[in-house]
Amino acid sequence: MKRWLGLAVAVVLSLFFLLTPAVAESDPVPAAANRLSRSGAPPPAAGVIHARSALHPEALINDGSFENGPPPASAWTEATNGTCEWIGDFLGVWGVAAHDGDFDFWAGGYCGGAPTSSSVTQANIPVTATDNELRFWILSYRPDDDDADPDQAYVQVNGTTVWTYDLIQDNDTYPNWVEQIVDLSAWAGQNVTLKFGANSAGDETGNIRFDFIQMEPGQGPPMHTVTSSVGTPSGTIVPPSQTVAHGATATFTLTPAAGYEIDGVGGTCPAGTLAGNVYTTGAITADCEVVANFRPEAGPGPSVLAIPTLAPVGGALLGLALAGLGLGVLRRRRGA
Structure with missing residues (x-):
């Protein structure tokens, strides 16, 4: 009886270990997704994808x-x-x-x-x-x-x-x-x-x-157009326009008409400098305009009254005349 009981226990234990999965310590942990x-949640349907x-x-x-x-x-x-x-x-x-x-x-x-x-x-x-x-x-x-x-x-x-x-x-x-x-x-x-x-x-x-x-x-830096015009006549400014890179400057030459002079530079461009008749803008960051102004030249200042002078011969004649006049006055006094 004991023999059969032991055999039955052995069979049950064998079935238990066969049906129970072994857990190995080296089994990898599933990676996070x-x-x-x-x-x-899944994304919506992709729909139409634009052509590349x-x-x-x-x-x-x-x-x-x-x-x-x-x-x-x-x-x-x-x-x-x-x-x-x-x-x-x-x-x-x-x-x-x-x-x-x-x-x-x-x-x-x-x-x-x-x-x-x-x-x-x-x-x-x-x-x-x-x-x-x-x-x-x-x-x-x-x-x-x-x-x-x-x-x-x-x-x-x-x-x-x-x-x-x-x-x-x-x-x-x-x-x-x-x-x-x-x-x-x-x-x-x-x-x-x-x-x-x-x-x-x-x-x-x-x-x-x-x-x-x-x-x-690359396409390079943005480009801007700088135009020029005359505000108050009369004169010219050249060139009429030029294209410059963003952050660069533009240079123009001002020429007054006869009887006129430069009266300053205005416009919408960043302020620059005027050296003689050459104007250079500040750094250009957008399209803008340079305006040249002119004015009539200033006339001569108040004059000093001129005193006429005599040539040497005229001076000598004047001296003789004055001497004769003085001699005549002296004789009249003595005759008196």
Whole structure:
């Protein structure tokens, strides 16, 4: 009896261990998921995506389309305050593919249920005298409510912020990618460090994706037209107009008509200096006009009454006449 009882216990214990799954200490913990919203709700239907403009792959910076994939293959150094990966293929989460290729960089958003701040950085990006216009594409979306603390995307060059974008619902571009342009001519001739990222400051946050980062030929500084005219006649000012770069000056030559002189320079341009008949404006920041004024030349001042003079011969004759007159007066007195 005891033999059969022991056999039964052994069978029951064997079945227990066979049916109970073993728990291994090395089992990985599932990674937190990238989310667009705190609730993890899916985005709305993507709808119609606007056609892209012509792409110029030759202008892409190194791995500018993030097609190397996440680190360590990526040319970008990634930083985040969570455990999620932010370089990847996010079509399944967003319902919208990358602007170019399969991968892009997603900043902001939630890692699990926590708002995230993240960035990507790359050094030694050449900015030349001609190729100094940074172009990139963004897709922004905030399904959660705006909050009081500002959540903001940014671009930095050598630590200097050159572009910002508030992650608020009014700035949503979803489902469209939108191109952004930043003038980097101030860094022409240098190799710079570019940084793209977003800071999530509140309890809720927005989302932004970056893709297709290029360095294109720059358009240069804005140009302004400076015109000239004559206010009070008479004279001329040349040239009649000229185009100058933002912050530069313009120079004009004033020529009074005969009998006139320069009476100052006015107009709407920043005040400048008049040296002789050459006028140079102040720094031009918008279209403006230079007005030349002239006035009649001033006449001679009050004259001193001229006293006539006599030539030497006339003086001698006058002296003889006066002497004769005096002699006659003397004789009359003696005769008296």
